[in-house]
Amino acid sequence: MDNHGHHEEHLKRRDTLCDIVIGMSDGLTVPFALAAGLSGAVNSTNIIVIAGIAEIAAGSIAMGLGGYLAGKTEQDHYNSEVKREYYEVENLRHKEIEETKEFFASIGLSEELQNKATEEIAMDKKQWVDFMMKYELGLEKPDPKRATKSALNIGLSYIVGGLVPLSPYFIVEEPVNGLKISVGVTILCLFVFGYFKSKITGVNAWAGALRVMLIGALAAGAAFGVAKLFEG
Amino acid sequence: MDNHGHHEEHLKRRDTLCDIVIGMSDGLTVPFALAAGLSGAVNSTNIIVIAGIAEIAAGSIAMGLGGYLAGKTEQDHYNSEVKREYYEVENLRHKEIEETKEFFASIGLSEELQNKATEEIAMDKKQWVDFMMKYELGLEKPDPKRATKSALNIGLSYIVGGLVPLSPYFIVEEPVNGLKISVGVTILCLFVFGYFKSKITGVNAWAGALRVMLIGALAAGAAFGVAKLFEG
Numbered sequence: 001m002d003n004h005g006h007h008e009e010h011l012k013r014r015d016t017l018c019d020i021v022i023g024m025s026d027g028l029t030v031p032f033a034l035a036a037g038l039s040g041a042v043n044s045t046n047i048i049v050i051a052g053i054a055e056i057a058a059g060s061i062a063m064g065l066g067g068y069l070a071g072k073t074e075q076d077h078y079n080s081e082v083k084r085e086y087y088e089v090e091n092l093r094h095k096e097i098e099e100t101k102e103f104f105a106s107i108g109l110s111e112e113l114q115n116k117a118t119e120e121i122a123m124d125k126k127q128w129v130d131f132m133m134k135y136e137l138g139l140e141k142p143d144p145k146r147a148t149k150s151a152l153n154i155g156l157s158y159i160v161g162g163l164v165p166l167s168p169y170f171i172v173e174e175p176v177n178g179l180k181i182s183v184g185v186t187i188l189c190l191f192v193f194g195y196f197k198s199k200i201t202g203v204n205a206w207a208g209a210l211r212v213m214l215i216g217a218l219a220a221g222a223a224f225g226v227a228k229l230f231e232g
Numbered sequence: 233m234d235n236h237g238h239h240e241e242h243l244k245r246r247d248t249l250c251d252i253v254i255g256m257s258d259g260l261t262v263p264f265a266l267a268a269g270l271s272g273a274v275n276s277t278n279i280i281v282i283a284g285i286a287e288i289a290a291g292s293i294a295m296g297l298g299g300y301l302a303g304k305t306e307q308d309h310y311n312s313e314v315k316r317e318y319y320e321v322e323n324l325r326h327k328e329i330e331e332t333k334e335f336f337a338s339i340g341l342s343e344e345l346q347n348k349a350t351e352e353i354a355m356d357k358k359q360w361v362d363f364m365m366k367y368e369l370g371l372e373k374p375d376p377k378r379a380t381k382s383a384l385n386i387g388l389s390y391i392v393g394g395l396v397p398l399s400p401y402f403i404v405e406e407p408v409n410g411l412k413i414s415v416g417v418t419i420l421c422l423f424v425f426g427y428f429k430s431k432i433t434g435v436n437a438w439a440g441a442l443r444v445m446l447i448g449a450l451a452a453g454a455a456f457g458v459a460k461l462f463e464g
Contacts, residue, residue, distance in 0.1 A: 025294075025298055026294060026295065026298070029290070029294035029298075030262070030287070030290050030291050030294050032290075033286070033287075033289070033290030033291075033293070033294065034266075034283065034286050034287050034290050036286075036290075037282075037283075037285075037286025037287075037289065037290060038282065038283055038286060041279075041282045041286070042279060042282075047273075047274060047279060049462060050269075050270065050273045050274075050459050050462050050463055051266065051269070051270055051283045051459075053269075053458050053459060053462050054265070054266050054268075054269025054270060054273070054455040054456075054458055054459040055262070055265075055266050055269075055287065055455070057265070057269065057451070057454045057455045057457075057458040057459075058261070058262050058264075058265030058266050058268075058269060058451045058452065058454065058455040059258075059262050059265075059451075061265070061447070061450055061451040061454050061455075062257075062258060062261035062262050062265065062447060062448070062451040063258065065447040065450065065451070066257055066258070066261075066447065069443060069444070069447065073430075073433050073435055073440075076434075076435045076436075077433060077434055077435065080434065080435075104349075107353060107359070107362075107363045107367070108352060108353055108355075108356060108359040108363070109349055109352050109353070110352055113345065113348055113349055113352060116345055116348075117336075117341055117345050117349060120340065120341050120342055120345060121339060121340055121341070123340075124340060127339070127340040130339075131339045131340070135339070135367060138370075138372075198305075201305050201309060202308075202309055202312065203305055203308045203309065203312075204308075208305075211301060212301070215293070215294060215297040215298065215301065216294070218293055218297065219289070219290045219291075219293040219294040219297070220290065222289045222290065222293050223286040223287070223289045223290040223293075224286075225289075226285050226286055226289040227282050227283075227285060227286040227289075230281060230282050230285050231282055
């Protein structure tokens, strides 16, 4: 029981970190690249600031509400599947018995144990449905507050991330100067962010930091090039 | 075996659809909102087109490569966990036996069956590791080509989605006129997109269509308001 609670805490913390990574990842990259792209095409930081702020507002809301929707959808999907499993356990018992046996066969148990294990599990309906949800369908019971939390985490991370590359344009007047500071600050932040992101996901942190930084630079370079092209 | 292959096909199709949904969802919303925001703040569609194109380039690359990274990370994570499980099965057999028993206890098997089932599973090392990966850690073996496919699916969907709200600004000259057509076209596309997205995820399609449409409208409204505010 204690172990189970610990596992859930762990999953929640993981979900939160995942949200922050999603929001900040795009927040650091897209407004950065947009501002860089515009720096090559317009001659006033004013427009870059307006476009950047509009993008941060749009992006944080779209991604935040997207996260909310994803959370709600997960919840709805889980609830409708639970209902279906209860229905099947009551009315299609034979089929469910077959599926449960198939699970035990798939992990390598003998015919004898397949039957015995299925028999034991099927004794309690709730236990049986829980088992089918988790191991036949691979669905974890979602946290009911998840959708709202997810929206806030993603949205705020996007705003925080987005203000980093945009802030230099608030201070300087020449787009090119803003771009120089923005590139320096953002590349550094992408590197640090990539480092911690990789630490969390358990891959090589330095390689991860480099990869995240390169993505940001590539996106900004492409945006700059494309904007230059369309300006001409 | 056939059932298993069918299951994998199903998962692959699901992954592809999921990529398209991720890319198109943000592609339809963010460039739409950015262009709407700028329509309230600048007096030439030229800047909106440049900013929009820069945003689509930035967004598609950032999201596409983000998807690539996510795929690669999943792969690396899976491989390192497989190695660890093999190590533990060889060197910490006692601990692994305990964990396997715990799994069978958690699904509701009796002490006797916990022991017997664990014994059978532990007879074959590969089978045992496969079992631990899937049911202790909840990790599915990822498709090796997944990262590249995912990047392409997300990136292209973002571009396709982003060109919808931007295209009116290519044709008309007055930002406000572009905005009117863009709102009409995009709201319609968001509705249709939301409808199919909900069909796929198995929630009420009309409610889902409405929700997706509202998110887009909200993001665009906020971007418009914020850009107006910063312009003044």
